Amino acid sequence: MNIHEYQAKELLKKHGVKCGAGYVAETPEQAVEVAKKLQEETGTKLWVIKAQVHAGGRGKAGGVKIAKTLDEVREKAGQIIGMTLITPQTGKEGIKVNKVLVANDLYYEGEHKPKEYYLAILLDRSKQCNVIMASAEGGVDIEEVAHKTPEKIIKEWVDNRVGLQPFQARKIGYALGLEGTAHNDFVKFLFGLYKTYLNTDATLLEVNPMLRTSDNQIVAVDCKINIDDNALFRQKEIAAMRDITQEDPMDVEASENGLNYVKLNGNVGCMVNGAGLAMATMDMIKLSGGEPANFLDVGGGANAQTVEAGFRLILKDPNVKAILVNVFGGIVRCDRVANGIVEAYKKIGDIRVPIIVRLQGTNAEEAAKIIDNSGLKVQSAILLKDAAEKVKAAVS
Amino acid sequence: MGVLVNKNSRVIVQGFTGSEGTFHATQMIEYGTNVVGGVTPGKGGQTHLDRPVFNTVAEAVAKVKANVSIIFVPPAFAADAIMEAGDAGIEVIIAITEGIPVKDMVIAKEYIKGKNVRLIGPNCPGVITPGEAKVGIMPGFVFQKGSIGIVSKSGTLTYEAADQIVKAGLGISTAIGIGGDPIIGTTIKEAIELLMQDPETEGIVMIGEIGGNMEAEAARWIKEYGTKPVVGFIAGQTAPPGRRMGHAGAIIGGTEDTAAAKMRIMKECGITVVESPAFIGETMAQTLRQTNKIKYF
Numbered sequence: 001m002n003i004h005e006y007q008a009k010e011l012l013k014k015h016g017v018k019c020g021a022g023y024v025a026e027t028p029e030q031a032v033e034v035a036k037k038l039q040e041e042t043g044t045k046l047w048v049i050k051a052q053v054h055a056g057g058r059g060k061a062g063g064v065k066i067a068k069t070l071d072e073v074r075e076k077a078g079q080i081i082g083m084t085l086i087t088p089q090t091g092k093e094g095i096k097v098n099k100v101l102v103a104n105d106l107y108y109e110g111e112h113k114p115k116e117y118y119l120a121i122l123l124d125r126s127k128q129c130n131v132i133m134a135s136a137e138g139g140v141d142i143e144e145v146a147h148k149t150p151e152k153i154i155k156e157w158v159d160n161r162v163g164l165q166p167f168q169a170r171k172i173g174y175a176l177g178l179e180g181t182a183h184n185d186f187v188k189f190l191f192g193l194y195k196t197y198l199n200t201d202a203t204l205l206e207v208n209p210m211l212r213t214s215d216n217q218i219v220a221v222d223c224k225i226n227i228d229d230n231a232l233f234r235q236k237e238i239a240a241m242r243d244i245t246q247e248d249p250m251d252v253e254a255s256e257n258g259l260n261y262v263k264l265n266g267n268v269g270c271m272v273n274g275a276g277l278a279m280a281t282m283d284m285i286k287l288s289g290g291e292p293a294n295f296l297d298v299g300g301g302a303n304a305q306t307v308e309a310g311f312r313l314i315l316k317d318p319n320v321k322a323i324l325v326n327v328f329g330g331i332v333r334c335d336r337v338a339n340g341i342v343e344a345y346k347k348i349g350d351i352r353v354p355i356i357v358r359l360q361g362t363n364a365e366e367a368a369k370i371i372d373n374s375g376l377k378v379q380s381a382i383l384l385k386d387a388a389e390k391v392k393a394a395v396s
Numbered sequence: 397m398g399v400l401v402n403k404n405s406r407v408i409v410q411g412f413t414g415s416e417g418t419f420h421a422t423q424m425i426e427y428g429t430n431v432v433g434g435v436t437p438g439k440g441g442q443t444h445l446d447r448p449v450f451n452t453v454a455e456a457v458a459k460v461k462a463n464v465s466i467i468f469v470p471p472a473f474a475a476d477a478i479m480e481a482g483d484a485g486i487e488v489i490i491a492i493t494e495g496i497p498v499k500d501m502v503i504a505k506e507y508i509k510g511k512n513v514r515l516i517g518p519n520c521p522g523v524i525t526p527g528e529a530k531v532g533i534m535p536g537f538v539f540q541k542g543s544i545g546i547v548s549k550s551g552t553l554t555y556e557a558a559d560q561i562v563k564a565g566l567g568i569s570t571a572i573g574i575g576g577d578p579i580i581g582t583t584i585k586e587a588i589e590l591l592m593q594d595p596e597t598e599g600i601v602m603i604g605e606i607g608g609n610m611e612a613e614a615a616r617w618i619k620e621y622g623t624k625p626v627v628g629f630i631a632g633q634t635a636p637p638g639r640r641m642g643h644a645g646a647i648i649g650g651t652e653d654t655a656a657a658k659m660r661i662m663k664e665c666g667i668t669v670v671e672s673p674a675f676i677g678e679t680m681a682q683t684l685r686q687t688n689k690i691k692y693f
Contacts, residue, residue: 089638123498125578125608125645128505160506201499230644231497233472260642264634275576275642276550276605279631280673283655286634287672295635297642328552328559330535331423360559362535384556384674 001227002054006101007241008223011200017192018185019220022103024052031077032070034102044104049076052099054246056224057087057141063097073102098245106221110214116221117176118142119190120206121197130158130197132190134172139209139221164194178212185218200238201231250313257309259298266291268391269314269323269353273302273332281326288388290395293320302327302337308344315351322394324387325357334359334367342374354379354394358387398525398570399545399590399597400488400516401429401464405529408456408486409434410477411468413444420468420492420533421445427530432460453484466522466531467491475500478515482508489581490531491518498644501579508581515581519644521551521573532573542567544680545591547584547614548603549576549643553631553673557601560677566684569597576643578608585614592623599625599684601676602667604658606632607645611658619665625687627680628667630655 003011009019021042023034035047051063058064063085067073077100086094107114116138124131134154137145145152154175156168166187173186189210197205204226211221232239244252254261260275264282268290272278275297282292294314298306307325314323327337341357358381359367371380381387401407407424411417412434422445425431433448433456440451450456453465465486469477474493481489482504489508496518508515516523522532526541538555540562548554554573561568572587574580584602591597604611611630618626633655635641637648648654659669670679 123502123578126613128579129502160502198499201497203498228498230471230495231499234497262636262639262641264636266634272552274550274552275646276548276553276603276631277556277673279605279635279641279646280550280553280556280629282635283631283633284672284674292634295639295641328555330538330552330555331533361538361555384560385672388672388674 001229001232001238001242002246003225003227003238003241004052004054004099004243005050005222005224006052008225009220011225012192012196012220012223015192015196015199017189017196017220018218019223020103020106022101024099024101025077026081026099028074028078028081031100031102032074035067035070035073038102038104042104045108046105047073048103048105049073049080050101050103051080051083051085051097052101053085053095053097054243055085055087055089055095057089058085061085061087063087077102095246106211106213106219108214112212112214112216114214115212116209117212118145118208119193119210120204120208121193121202122204124157127157129160132156132158132164132168132172134176136176142208164191180216182212182216182218185216189218200225201228201235202226203228250316254296254313257306259296259306259310259313261313262295263317264292264294265319266293267319267321268395269293269317269320270326271296271298271307271310271314271323272326273298273328277326277328281324284384284388285324285391288392288395290322290391293317302332302340304340304343307337307340308347311344311348311351315348320353322353322391323355324391325355326387327359329359329361329364329367333362335363335370338367338370341378342370342376345376345378351377356381356387356390356394358382358384360384397594397596398528399594400514400523400525400570400572401529401531402525403430403528405464405488405531406430406432406460406462407464407466407529407531408432408453408460408462409466409468410453410481411470412436412449413439414468417468418445423536424530427536429529429531432462453480453486457484457486462486464488464531465490467493467518469493471495471497474518475504478504479507482511482513486513488514488516490516490520490522491581492520492522492533494519496577498579501577505579505581516572517575517581519577520575520580521554523570523572524568525570526568534571534573538562539571540567543569543596543598545569545594545597545600546571546603547587547591547600548573549605550603550631553603556673557603557676561601561680564677564681566677566681569594576605576645578645583613584610585617588614588618588626592621597624599627599680601680602626602628604628604630605643605646606630606635606641606655607647607649607653609653612652612661615662615665615667618667622666625683626667627676627683628662628669629673629676630658630662631673633671
């Protein structure tokens with residue numbers, strides 16, 4: 001699950017991690033109010049207005065603006081709230097901004113020039129443990145740094161038996177070139193982050209940039225946290241932070257019906273039992289000359305209800321020219337799935353695209369008969385390659 | 397024979413009296429698996445499906461000499477169940493449970509490290525050695541006995557592959573569903589190593605998917621030490637980057653864990669890679685014929 005920057009910072013502060021100050025606003029008027037409050041509390045001379053969306057790359061897309069007066073706060077918050085932000089992470093449709101974070105200025109002048117760093121904690125799947133990633137090249141696209149100059153990324157793996165050790169934090173701090181009080185501050189900062197990461201069941205915690213201010217403090221300017229969906233049952237407070245306005249409405253509808261759905265841009269819809277077989281079916285559609293319109297895993301029990309919900313979801317996509325249902329019935333018998341399909345089809349009624357139903361496994365032949373005798377515009381197949389041929393015919 | 401499970405396996409079911417545990421234990425018993433009992437804390441001393449229920453795994457090991465355990469415990473308690481089985485001296489733990497938090501799995505895997513135990517899964521369909529033991533949730537009839545080993549991250553795609561292999565005139569020695577989570581007990585490489593050493597296995601089908609680097613690791617091992625023909629398929633050639641495709645681990649995070657990259661590495665390592673999932677069985681049969689030709693003529 002994704003959460004907003006302001007929510008991530010609340011979690012950090014709870015674990016003693018120093019962040020910039022700020023408040024959320026949903027209207028320009030609220031933005032002005034919180035800006036005043038922020039000035040009283042921090043003495044900030046300017047404000048940073050930041051779009052709160054579940055996507056990175058906001059700055060370049062116009063989702064982060066600086067305001068020097070309260071009038072500018074109103075004006076700039078007004079520009080950002082309600083806008084559709086298109087960043088490399090959102091796709092063409094973009095993502096709507098409903099909230100802004102009004103933050104204080106952390107780049108004030110002083111003894112040193114402020115410097116940005118990159119810091120993240122994530123699970124290293126190949127080493128099966130957590131890894132700390134840091135770089136003195138902060139505030140930029142870290143993927144690009146990793147690609148062009150991998151030597152500029154410092155990695156420190158955490159031993160699962162003992163957890164993060166102080167020497168590791170010191171090692172990273174020195175490798176980043178931090179000295180004196182800033183170094184001490186960094187060690188505390190990293191331990192706070194690691195504690196946040198563990199306590200929130202995060203799978204990624206990224207601070208980019210982390211800033212060494214002109215007066216040698218270490219603060220988080222921006223923060224992104226991804227939470228393990230499987231742990232939400234014990235992270236009730238975080239689960240309540242879910243913002244469904246940031247999710248694709250079709251994904252939301254799918255999850256409400258217990259379906260696992262991802263919208264894609266092709267012309268052949270598909271409905272499959274099992275995630276691996278679903279991906280394989282998408283690949284087969286492509287090899288047959290079509291493009292998959294979606295990923296849809298209906299899970300183990302493909303019954304009339306889930307099949308109907310699946311059809312309705314797929315049919316909402318106007319690009320869909322044909323639908324392939326691919327179910328390998330093991331414990332679930334194919335004849336029951338076939339009856340479910342016929343029932344769902346009749347209930348929906350007006351389906352204008354050809355449907356190919358491939359049922360294999362327990363009672364596959366009876367299932368094909370049920371489909372063929374239903375009188376509906378549905379073609380049956382038993383072998384996967386027959387289904388592929390029928391998809392080919394439907395899209396050409 | 398096969399690997400991991402066979403007719404001599406003494407299987408217990410953790411989460412025995414729950415609905416999933418009861419349903420699949422019944423299916424396994426019908427298949428002929430030697431299910432010797434089960435564990436449900438608080439229900440020790442009862443009898444379920446004509447078999448004894450124990451409070452702890454240790455008790456099951458002591459009283460009915462269990463050496464294989466299959467876990468149907470709900471996600472919040474599953475990591476604990478894995479550790480309990482490891483502590484009690486179970487040799488093969490098969491964790492079916494889907495949805496275990498990553499943090500719990502990191503701890504459980506660390507805990508069993510160094511013990512004489514192999515963990516399969518979690519989030520997997522289990523392991524079957526046809527004709528001997530089904531320790532999983534797969535439809536047994538699809539897996540006819542033969543000489544092809546299967547290693548797969550997916551459930552239904554494994555059944556699909558097995559069905560094609562059987563229809564191509566071959567059969568299955570052992571099929572191992574390793575699971576689709578980011579942290580799993582046995583990697584593709586380790587599962588393939590087992591099958592390479594199994595005298596009954598003549599060829600191996602390896603089914604991977606996007607995300608992680610297990611397929612590449614396995615491919616490099618095969619290039620170096622492989623002694624039997626391997627046919628490979630990677631699901632998710634059309635999956636967009638950054639989106640999780642059903643399985644918790646099926647997400648493209650970089651340039652090296654795409655289907656295309658994995659398929660390229662596998663080809664470079666001498667694996668016969670099929671692009672369409674419809675030709676896994678036929679390709680295995682062909683590959684085996686060619687290998688045997690080289691061997692015998």
